[in-house]
Structure formats: C-alpha cells, structure tokens
Amino acid sequence: MFDNLSERLERSFKLLKGEGTITEINVAETLKDVRRALLDADVNYKVAKKFTDTVKEKALGQDVLTAVKPSQLMVKIVHDELTQLMGGETADFDVQGKPAVILMSGLQGSGKTTFSGKLAKLLKTKKHKSPLLVACDVYRPAAIDQLKVLGEQINVPVYAEPDSKDPVKIAQNAIQEAKAKGNDIVIIDTAGRLAIDEQMMNEIESIKKAINPNEVLFVVDSMTGQDAVNTAKEFNERLNFDGVVLTKLDGDTRGGAALSIRTVVNKPIKFVGTGEKLEAIDQFHPSRMADRILGMGDIVSLVERAQEQYDEDEAKKLQKKIQKNQFDFNDFLSQIHQIKKMGNLKELAAMIPGVGKAIKDIDIDDNAFKSIEAIIFSMTPAERTDPALINGTRRKRIADGSGTTIQEVNRLLKQFDQTRKMMKMVTGGPSKFARFMPKMK
Structure with missing residues (x-):
C-alpha cells in the first residue's frame, strides 16, 4: 500500500540538508520532488500543486529547533497536510434507525x-x-x-x-x-x-x-x-x-x-x-x-485489531497456565489462530513503525504458519499437552506425518520452549523478566 509513494517522499525529504531556517531556496527542490512523487502516484494535478503550495507556505520562515533537522520539520508539515487532504477527521457512519x-x-x-x-x-x-x-x-x-x-x-x-x-x-x-x-x-x-x-x-x-x-x-x-x-x-x-x-x-x-x-x-x-x-x-x-x-507505521490500528480478538476470560486462563508452566501446543496453536484472524501478516507487520520498509521486498503470505500447524496437528493429544514426551522416534513420526523434516520439528520445539520460558518470566513480574533478559540476548 503506497510503497512507491512512501519511497519517493522519503527520498524527497533527504534533499533538505543542515539545520536552521527553512528557506525558499532549500525547500524548492524538495517540494518539486514531492509534487513529482504525487503526480507519479496518479494524484490529480491541481490537488498536487495546491498541496505543495500549502506546504511551502507553512514551511517558509519556520525556525528549526536545534534538536530538529529541516527534513524532520518538513515530514511533520507534510504529515499534517496529507491528513487534511484526506479529510482531517475520521468520518461518522450513520447506523441509527429501525432499520x-x-x-x-x-x-x-x-x-x-x-x-x-x-x-x-x-x-x-x-x-x-x-x-x-x-x-x-x-x-x-x-x-x-x-x-x-x-x-x-x-x-x-x-x-x-x-x-x-x-x-x-x-x-x-x-x-x-x-x-x-x-x-x-x-x-x-x-x-x-x-x-x-x-x-x-x-x-x-x-x-x-x-x-x-x-x-x-x-x-x-x-x-x-x-x-x-x-x-x-x-x-x-x-x-x-x-x-x-x-x-x-x-x-x-x-x-x-x-x-x-x-x-x-x-x-x-x-x-x-x-x-x-x-x-x-x-x-x-x-x-x-x-x-x-x-x-x-500504524500502531493504533494494530492494537485495535489485537483487541478485537482479545478474550479477557481466556487471557486469564492462559496466564494461569503460563505461571504454572502448563502452556502447551494447544495454547500455542490457539494463539496462531488469533493472529491469523487479525488479517494479512505482511500488512500487520507493516503497521509496526520502521518494519514496513524492511519487509517491502519480502513475501509474507497467509500460509506462513502452514508448516507449524501441520507439525502440531501431527502430534498426539498427549504430545501437545506434554511436549517433553517427544523423543527422537516421535520426532521422526511427526516429521513424516506433517510432510516436514526432523530439523523443522526440532526448530519448532526449540522455539516453543524459548517462548514458554519468556512468557513465564513476563507473567512472573519485572524482577524475573529482568533476570531472564541477559539469557535471551
């Protein structure tokens, strides 16, 4: 979503160098590039021109604080104007009435x-x-x-x-x-x-x-x-x-x-x-x-999606299981299903500030959990509840049943064990978590 435009705008902001006052000279090239980026994104010409004219008017003569670079100030101005361009406030949706x-x-x-x-x-x-x-x-x-x-x-x-x-x-x-x-x-x-x-x-x-x-x-x-x-x-x-x-x-x-x-x-x-x-x-x-x-990113939307899938009663039960070190593969599978309900995995990751650009060229599809689910489904009910039962022979059977390799099964078991330890430390309070962090590093 808007990948090309985001890249072009980021490049445009880099044209503003130094600190101090934004002048007509040092802002002209930047806004020319911004307008070109908007036009390439198929924005209406009159809209693009009016947008850059407004940004220029607001930017000129603004003093840049010592701790802020001109490019950072320009990002703030462009952000505010983009928001206004798309409507400013979130629009109401009228669902009052019978019906x-x-x-x-x-x-x-x-x-x-x-x-x-x-x-x-x-x-x-x-x-x-x-x-x-x-x-x-x-x-x-x-x-x-x-x-x-x-x-x-x-x-x-x-x-x-x-x-x-x-x-x-x-x-x-x-x-x-x-x-x-x-x-x-x-x-x-x-x-x-x-x-x-x-x-x-x-x-x-x-x-x-x-x-x-x-x-x-x-x-x-x-x-x-x-x-x-x-x-x-x-x-x-x-x-x-x-x-x-x-x-x-x-x-x-x-x-x-x-x-x-x-x-x-x-x-x-x-x-x-x-x-x-x-x-x-x-x-x-x-x-x-x-x-x-x-x-x-869009961390607010990410949190809202997570809250939509959040069940307070289930969360309390899960917390008790984690504290008693009883978190098992059934719980692990349940958490995977909750994440999948939140939407496209790449879109979710892109909502985290700084992550969108890093994963732009990485293909993350909705089948990312497919092999993990296959491995868990190939376990017996007893193995899901008590992973300690899974010895070498059982690992081979699980790998054969899930169409994966023993190495993939071993990797999942190791990741699960690390996840369980970390979750126990987090629910155990700040002091336990602090002692666990050096091991995680």
Missing part, C-alpha cells in the same frame, strides 16, 4: 457486492447489529448467488426476488422484511455497469428517492486511479452520496484516488478494503493513513 438503510452504488467490478458482505460482517461482529443483505442487481445473473454465498459465510440473511425486475420494489419490500424480522441494518447491493449511463443513474436515483437511506456509499476500485476520481465526481453530481469506499487498496495501487477524491468531490472516504478476506475492511482514518504513507 438503518445503507445504499451501495458504483460501477460493475468495483467490489460492491463483496464490500456489502464485509460491511455486514463488520456491523454484526463489532457493532452487534443484525444486518439484512438485499440483492437489487437484477441484471447480472450471478449477483444474487454471489450475495447469498457471502451471506452464508457470515451467517447473515439475504433478501432477494429472483423473478422481479423492479429494484425499487425489491428495496422497499426488503425494508418491510427487515422490520418484520427485527433486522436493524439493511444493506442494499445495487447493479453496476461497465460505464456510466443514463439508465443506471435514473435507477439508482429512483431507489434512493423511494427508500431515503441513512447512508449512500460510492464504492470504487482504488487501482483505477484518476478514473476512480472522475467516476466519483459524476456519481456525486447525480446521487449526492454520503461517503466513499475504496476497495483493493492492498493491490498495486499508486494511491492517487485516496489522496485526490476528498478534494475533488468534497465527500469523505469512510471505509477501505484491504484484501480478499471478509475481515479485510477498515474504517478510514486520515491521520493513520498519513502515518502509513510516510513510513511511520
């Missing part, structure tokens, strides 16, 4: 249907809502089936009328169904086209007028760059939507849509899709995205 109605709009292939499923899962698990998905795409044959498959995966009901060709009536009937069944959120997936046409716009306008939704979201593929911004502008002129959803932000995107769309249509980005999994959806936070673009 609250959310209308999806966008071109075909933008990811509306998949995002509808992701949003339903998010609202169900995090907001404890009872959503109803509605299939109002009466043109694409597989649209209803796709939504039903998504609904089954997240255990959310789907309302559809396969024989009807009237999306307005379907939407109205779905809202009545939600009221009758007690669903407090209705998410309406509408038809898209390969290009904007009058029939499509009239249809979505008619649906909006008939149901008066709480939120109208425009879903757009971020990989289409400036085309995404231009499409958003045309949709907004007809629909006056409430917010933007950027999908496929995990792909090879240059970031232009995320940085331009707020300024061009004056509507906030509310959500981003960051992967294919149904958990890969984030509420959009401008400041955190600015952190990521400037290579500062």
